[in-house]
Amino acid sequence: MKLLECRLSVDDLDAFVSRLGEIGDGHGVTVQAFDTRYVADRRHLERAVELADRSIERGENVARDRAVEILLYAAGRRQIDRALEMGVGEGENRAAILIDAEPGRDDGNDDREAAALEEVAELEAVASRESTLPESDEETLCDFFEVTDAERAATDAPLSALVRERVALLEVEK
Incomplete structure:
Protein backbone atom coordinates (compact mmCIF):
# COMPACT_ATOMS: atom_id res chain seq x y z
CA MET A 1 0.00 0.00 0.00
CA LYS A 2 1.20 3.46 -0.88
CA LEU A 3 -0.20 6.77 0.36
CA LEU A 4 0.00 10.15 -1.29
CA GLU A 5 -0.41 12.72 1.45
CA CYS A 6 -1.36 16.01 -0.13
CA ARG A 7 -3.52 19.08 -0.27
CA LEU A 8 -6.21 18.92 -2.92
CA SER A 9 -8.19 21.59 -4.69
CA VAL A 10 -11.13 19.78 -6.27
CA ASP A 11 -13.36 21.70 -8.69
CA ASP A 12 -15.48 18.77 -9.92
CA LEU A 13 -15.69 15.87 -7.46
CA ASP A 14 -17.30 13.44 -9.90
CA ALA A 15 -14.60 14.07 -12.50
CA PHE A 16 -11.85 13.75 -9.87
CA VAL A 17 -13.20 10.44 -8.52
CA SER A 18 -13.67 9.15 -12.05
CA ARG A 19 -10.07 10.04 -12.91
CA LEU A 20 -8.80 8.23 -9.80
CA GLY A 21 -10.74 5.15 -10.93
CA GLU A 22 -9.26 5.38 -14.43
CA ILE A 23 -5.73 5.61 -13.02
CA GLY A 24 -6.42 2.63 -10.76
CA ASP A 25 -7.81 0.57 -13.64
CA GLY A 26 -4.89 1.53 -15.85
CA HIS A 27 -2.36 0.25 -13.32
CA GLY A 28 -4.35 -2.64 -11.86
CA VAL A 29 -4.60 -1.03 -8.42
CA THR A 30 -7.28 0.38 -6.17
CA VAL A 31 -7.24 4.13 -5.56
CA GLN A 32 -9.29 5.77 -2.80
CA ALA A 33 -9.05 9.33 -1.48
CA PHE A 34 -9.65 10.18 2.18
CA ASP A 35 -10.15 13.47 3.99
CA THR A 36 -7.42 13.19 6.63
CA ARG A 37 -9.58 14.80 9.30
CA TYR A 38 -11.18 11.34 9.52
CA VAL A 39 -7.98 9.25 9.38
CA ALA A 40 -6.30 8.41 12.69
CA ASP A 41 -3.01 7.25 11.17
CA ARG A 42 -1.51 5.13 8.41
CA ARG A 43 -2.25 1.92 10.35
CA HIS A 44 -5.94 2.86 10.34
CA LEU A 45 -5.98 2.65 6.53
CA GLU A 46 -3.79 -0.46 6.42
CA ARG A 47 -6.23 -2.25 8.73
CA ALA A 48 -9.19 -1.14 6.60
CA VAL A 49 -7.52 -2.64 3.52
CA GLU A 50 -6.80 -5.92 5.33
CA LEU A 51 -10.38 -6.28 6.55
CA ALA A 52 -11.95 -5.23 3.25
CA ASP A 53 -9.85 -7.79 1.38
CA ARG A 54 -10.80 -10.49 3.85
CA SER A 55 -14.47 -9.60 3.46
CA ILE A 56 -14.21 -9.73 -0.34
CA GLU A 57 -12.35 -13.04 -0.20
CA ARG A 58 -15.12 -14.54 1.95
CA GLY A 59 -17.87 -13.12 -0.28
CA GLU A 60 -19.17 -11.02 2.63
CA ASN A 61 -18.52 -7.63 1.07
CA VAL A 62 -21.26 -4.99 0.96
CA ALA A 63 -19.83 -2.98 -1.93
CA ARG A 64 -19.12 -4.32 -5.38
CA ASP A 65 -16.14 -2.00 -5.74
CA ARG A 66 -12.99 -2.70 -3.68
CA ALA A 67 -12.31 1.02 -3.18
CA VAL A 68 -15.77 1.50 -1.66
CA GLU A 69 -15.37 -1.60 0.54
CA ILE A 70 -12.09 -0.16 1.85
CA LEU A 71 -13.87 3.14 2.51
CA LEU A 72 -16.61 1.31 4.46
CA TYR A 73 -14.05 -0.37 6.70
CA ALA A 74 -12.04 2.80 7.17
CA ALA A 75 -15.23 4.56 8.25
CA GLY A 76 -16.32 1.67 10.46
CA ARG A 77 -19.75 1.73 8.83
CA ARG A 78 -21.81 -0.50 6.56
CA GLN A 79 -23.83 2.37 5.08
CA ILE A 80 -22.12 3.76 1.99
CA ASP A 81 -23.76 7.18 2.34
CA ARG A 82 -22.37 7.63 5.86
CA ALA A 83 -18.93 6.31 4.89
CA LEU A 84 -18.70 8.80 2.03
CA GLU A 85 -18.35 11.57 4.63
CA MET A 86 -14.79 10.30 5.03
CA GLY A 87 -13.98 10.95 1.40
CA VAL A 88 -12.77 14.19 -0.08
CA GLY A 89 -15.15 16.88 -1.29
CA GLU A 90 -15.12 19.79 -3.67
CA GLY A 91 -12.88 22.67 -2.65
CA GLU A 92 -9.76 22.52 -0.50
CA ASN A 93 -8.96 19.21 1.24
CA ARG A 94 -6.16 17.75 3.32
CA ALA A 95 -6.03 14.28 1.85
CA ALA A 96 -4.44 10.87 1.89
CA ILE A 97 -4.85 8.99 -1.36
CA LEU A 98 -4.49 5.25 -0.87
CA ILE A 99 -3.07 3.17 -3.72
CA ASP A 100 -3.07 -0.58 -3.25
CA ALA A 101 -2.58 -3.51 -5.61
CA GLU A 102 -5.31 -6.09 -5.45
CA PRO A 103 -4.39 -9.16 -3.39
CA GLY A 104 -3.34 -12.29 -5.19
CA ARG A 105 -1.44 -10.45 -7.92
CA ASP A 106 2.31 -10.50 -7.42
CA ASP A 107 3.29 -9.24 -10.84
CA GLY A 108 5.12 -6.07 -9.88
CA ASN A 109 2.72 -4.76 -7.24
CA ASP A 110 5.22 -2.19 -5.95
CA ASP A 111 5.96 -0.95 -9.46
CA ARG A 112 2.26 -0.65 -10.33
CA GLU A 113 1.50 1.15 -7.07
CA ALA A 114 4.43 3.52 -7.55
CA ALA A 115 3.44 4.30 -11.14
CA ALA A 116 -0.16 4.97 -10.11
CA LEU A 117 1.01 7.16 -7.22
CA GLU A 118 3.09 9.30 -9.57
CA GLU A 119 0.20 9.65 -12.02
CA VAL A 120 -2.16 10.67 -9.20
CA ALA A 121 0.44 13.15 -7.89
CA GLU A 122 0.49 14.85 -11.30
CA LEU A 123 -3.26 15.53 -11.32
CA GLU A 124 -4.20 19.20 -11.46
CA ALA A 125 -6.27 18.79 -8.27
CA VAL A 126 -3.12 17.96 -6.27
CA ALA A 127 -2.13 21.41 -5.03
CA SER A 128 0.87 20.18 -3.03
CA ARG A 129 2.46 17.03 -1.70
CA GLU A 130 2.88 17.36 2.04
CA SER A 131 2.45 15.40 5.23
CA THR A 132 -1.23 15.53 6.19
CA LEU A 133 -1.79 12.53 8.48
CA PRO A 134 -0.19 13.91 11.64
CA GLU A 135 -2.80 16.69 11.55
CA SER A 136 -5.75 14.52 12.66
CA ASP A 137 -8.44 16.48 14.46
CA GLU A 138 -9.25 14.63 17.70
CA THR A 148 -16.96 9.18 24.07
CA ASP A 149 -15.10 11.08 26.77
CA ALA A 150 -15.96 8.26 29.19
CA GLU A 151 -14.41 5.70 26.85
CA ARG A 152 -11.24 7.76 26.50
CA ALA A 153 -11.04 8.21 30.29
CA ALA A 154 -11.39 4.45 30.84
CA THR A 155 -8.25 3.57 28.87
CA ASP A 156 -4.75 4.78 28.31
CA ALA A 157 -4.95 3.68 24.66
CA PRO A 158 -4.33 6.42 22.13
CA LEU A 159 -7.26 7.67 20.05
CA SER A 160 -5.80 5.98 16.96
CA ALA A 161 -6.13 2.59 18.68
CA LEU A 162 -9.77 3.30 19.54
CA VAL A 163 -10.46 4.24 15.92
CA ARG A 164 -8.81 1.03 14.69
CA GLU A 165 -11.00 -0.85 17.18
CA ARG A 166 -14.08 0.68 15.50
CA VAL A 167 -12.75 -0.52 12.13
CA ALA A 168 -12.26 -4.04 13.48
CA LEU A 169 -15.69 -4.05 15.16
CA LEU A 170 -17.34 -3.70 11.78
CA GLU A 171 -16.53 -7.37 11.24
CA VAL A 172 -18.39 -8.33 14.42
CA GLU A 173 -21.41 -6.16 13.61
CA LYS A 174 -22.12 -7.88 10.27
Missing part, protein backbone atom coordinates in the same frame (compact mmCIF):
# COMPACT_ATOMS: atom_id res chain seq x y z
CA GLU A 139 -12.69 16.24 18.09
CA THR A 140 -13.66 15.29 14.52
CA LEU A 141 -12.38 11.74 14.99
CA CYS A 142 -14.27 11.32 18.27
CA ASP A 143 -17.48 12.64 16.71
CA PHE A 144 -17.22 10.58 13.54
CA PHE A 145 -16.25 7.33 15.25
CA GLU A 146 -18.49 7.99 18.28
CA VAL A 147 -15.67 7.74 20.80
Whole structure:
Protein backbone atom coordinates (compact mmCIF):
# COMPACT_ATOMS: atom_id res chain seq x y z
CA MET A 1 0.00 0.00 0.00
CA LYS A 2 1.20 3.46 -0.88
CA LEU A 3 -0.20 6.77 0.36
CA LEU A 4 0.00 10.15 -1.29
CA GLU A 5 -0.41 12.72 1.45
CA CYS A 6 -1.36 16.01 -0.13
CA ARG A 7 -3.52 19.08 -0.27
CA LEU A 8 -6.21 18.92 -2.92
CA SER A 9 -8.19 21.59 -4.69
CA VAL A 10 -11.13 19.78 -6.27
CA ASP A 11 -13.36 21.70 -8.69
CA ASP A 12 -15.48 18.77 -9.92
CA LEU A 13 -15.69 15.87 -7.46
CA ASP A 14 -17.30 13.44 -9.90
CA ALA A 15 -14.60 14.07 -12.50
CA PHE A 16 -11.85 13.75 -9.87
CA VAL A 17 -13.20 10.44 -8.52
CA SER A 18 -13.67 9.15 -12.05
CA ARG A 19 -10.07 10.04 -12.91
CA LEU A 20 -8.80 8.23 -9.80
CA GLY A 21 -10.74 5.15 -10.93
CA GLU A 22 -9.26 5.38 -14.43
CA ILE A 23 -5.73 5.61 -13.02
CA GLY A 24 -6.42 2.63 -10.76
CA ASP A 25 -7.81 0.57 -13.64
CA GLY A 26 -4.89 1.53 -15.85
CA HIS A 27 -2.36 0.25 -13.32
CA GLY A 28 -4.35 -2.64 -11.86
CA VAL A 29 -4.60 -1.03 -8.42
CA THR A 30 -7.28 0.38 -6.17
CA VAL A 31 -7.24 4.13 -5.56
CA GLN A 32 -9.29 5.77 -2.80
CA ALA A 33 -9.05 9.33 -1.48
CA PHE A 34 -9.65 10.18 2.18
CA ASP A 35 -10.15 13.47 3.99
CA THR A 36 -7.42 13.19 6.63
CA ARG A 37 -9.58 14.80 9.30
CA TYR A 38 -11.18 11.34 9.52
CA VAL A 39 -7.98 9.25 9.38
CA ALA A 40 -6.30 8.41 12.69
CA ASP A 41 -3.01 7.25 11.17
CA ARG A 42 -1.51 5.13 8.41
CA ARG A 43 -2.25 1.92 10.35
CA HIS A 44 -5.94 2.86 10.34
CA LEU A 45 -5.98 2.65 6.53
CA GLU A 46 -3.79 -0.46 6.42
CA ARG A 47 -6.23 -2.25 8.73
CA ALA A 48 -9.19 -1.14 6.60
CA VAL A 49 -7.52 -2.64 3.52
CA GLU A 50 -6.80 -5.92 5.33
CA LEU A 51 -10.38 -6.28 6.55
CA ALA A 52 -11.95 -5.23 3.25
CA ASP A 53 -9.85 -7.79 1.38
CA ARG A 54 -10.80 -10.49 3.85
CA SER A 55 -14.47 -9.60 3.46
CA ILE A 56 -14.21 -9.73 -0.34
CA GLU A 57 -12.35 -13.04 -0.20
CA ARG A 58 -15.12 -14.54 1.95
CA GLY A 59 -17.87 -13.12 -0.28
CA GLU A 60 -19.17 -11.02 2.63
CA ASN A 61 -18.52 -7.63 1.07
CA VAL A 62 -21.26 -4.99 0.96
CA ALA A 63 -19.83 -2.98 -1.93
CA ARG A 64 -19.12 -4.32 -5.38
CA ASP A 65 -16.14 -2.00 -5.74
CA ARG A 66 -12.99 -2.70 -3.68
CA ALA A 67 -12.31 1.02 -3.18
CA VAL A 68 -15.77 1.50 -1.66
CA GLU A 69 -15.37 -1.60 0.54
CA ILE A 70 -12.09 -0.16 1.85
CA LEU A 71 -13.87 3.14 2.51
CA LEU A 72 -16.61 1.31 4.46
CA TYR A 73 -14.05 -0.37 6.70
CA ALA A 74 -12.04 2.80 7.17
CA ALA A 75 -15.23 4.56 8.25
CA GLY A 76 -16.32 1.67 10.46
CA ARG A 77 -19.75 1.73 8.83
CA ARG A 78 -21.81 -0.50 6.56
CA GLN A 79 -23.83 2.37 5.08
CA ILE A 80 -22.12 3.76 1.99
CA ASP A 81 -23.76 7.18 2.34
CA ARG A 82 -22.37 7.63 5.86
CA ALA A 83 -18.93 6.31 4.89
CA LEU A 84 -18.70 8.80 2.03
CA GLU A 85 -18.35 11.57 4.63
CA MET A 86 -14.79 10.30 5.03
CA GLY A 87 -13.98 10.95 1.40
CA VAL A 88 -12.77 14.19 -0.08
CA GLY A 89 -15.15 16.88 -1.29
CA GLU A 90 -15.12 19.79 -3.67
CA GLY A 91 -12.88 22.67 -2.65
CA GLU A 92 -9.76 22.52 -0.50
CA ASN A 93 -8.96 19.21 1.24
CA ARG A 94 -6.16 17.75 3.32
CA ALA A 95 -6.03 14.28 1.85
CA ALA A 96 -4.44 10.87 1.89
CA ILE A 97 -4.85 8.99 -1.36
CA LEU A 98 -4.49 5.25 -0.87
CA ILE A 99 -3.07 3.17 -3.72
CA ASP A 100 -3.07 -0.58 -3.25
CA ALA A 101 -2.58 -3.51 -5.61
CA GLU A 102 -5.31 -6.09 -5.45
CA PRO A 103 -4.39 -9.16 -3.39
CA GLY A 104 -3.34 -12.29 -5.19
CA ARG A 105 -1.44 -10.45 -7.92
CA ASP A 106 2.31 -10.50 -7.42
CA ASP A 107 3.29 -9.24 -10.84
CA GLY A 108 5.12 -6.07 -9.88
CA ASN A 109 2.72 -4.76 -7.24
CA ASP A 110 5.22 -2.19 -5.95
CA ASP A 111 5.96 -0.95 -9.46
CA ARG A 112 2.26 -0.65 -10.33
CA GLU A 113 1.50 1.15 -7.07
CA ALA A 114 4.43 3.52 -7.55
CA ALA A 115 3.44 4.30 -11.14
CA ALA A 116 -0.16 4.97 -10.11
CA LEU A 117 1.01 7.16 -7.22
CA GLU A 118 3.09 9.30 -9.57
CA GLU A 119 0.20 9.65 -12.02
CA VAL A 120 -2.16 10.67 -9.20
CA ALA A 121 0.44 13.15 -7.89
CA GLU A 122 0.49 14.85 -11.30
CA LEU A 123 -3.26 15.53 -11.32
CA GLU A 124 -4.20 19.20 -11.46
CA ALA A 125 -6.27 18.79 -8.27
CA VAL A 126 -3.12 17.96 -6.27
CA ALA A 127 -2.13 21.41 -5.03
CA SER A 128 0.87 20.18 -3.03
CA ARG A 129 2.46 17.03 -1.70
CA GLU A 130 2.88 17.36 2.04
CA SER A 131 2.45 15.40 5.23
CA THR A 132 -1.23 15.53 6.19
CA LEU A 133 -1.79 12.53 8.48
CA PRO A 134 -0.19 13.91 11.64
CA GLU A 135 -2.80 16.69 11.55
CA SER A 136 -5.75 14.52 12.66
CA ASP A 137 -8.44 16.48 14.46
CA GLU A 138 -9.25 14.63 17.70
CA GLU A 139 -12.69 16.24 18.09
CA THR A 140 -13.66 15.29 14.52
CA LEU A 141 -12.38 11.74 14.99
CA CYS A 142 -14.27 11.32 18.27
CA ASP A 143 -17.48 12.64 16.71
CA PHE A 144 -17.22 10.58 13.54
CA PHE A 145 -16.25 7.33 15.25
CA GLU A 146 -18.49 7.99 18.28
CA VAL A 147 -15.67 7.74 20.80
CA THR A 148 -16.96 9.18 24.07
CA ASP A 149 -15.10 11.08 26.77
CA ALA A 150 -15.96 8.26 29.19
CA GLU A 151 -14.41 5.70 26.85
CA ARG A 152 -11.24 7.76 26.50
CA ALA A 153 -11.04 8.21 30.29
CA ALA A 154 -11.39 4.45 30.84
CA THR A 155 -8.25 3.57 28.87
CA ASP A 156 -4.75 4.78 28.31
CA ALA A 157 -4.95 3.68 24.66
CA PRO A 158 -4.33 6.42 22.13
CA LEU A 159 -7.26 7.67 20.05
CA SER A 160 -5.80 5.98 16.96
CA ALA A 161 -6.13 2.59 18.68
CA LEU A 162 -9.77 3.30 19.54
CA VAL A 163 -10.46 4.24 15.92
CA ARG A 164 -8.81 1.03 14.69
CA GLU A 165 -11.00 -0.85 17.18
CA ARG A 166 -14.08 0.68 15.50
CA VAL A 167 -12.75 -0.52 12.13
CA ALA A 168 -12.26 -4.04 13.48
CA LEU A 169 -15.69 -4.05 15.16
CA LEU A 170 -17.34 -3.70 11.78
CA GLU A 171 -16.53 -7.37 11.24
CA VAL A 172 -18.39 -8.33 14.42
CA GLU A 173 -21.41 -6.16 13.61
CA LYS A 174 -22.12 -7.88 10.27
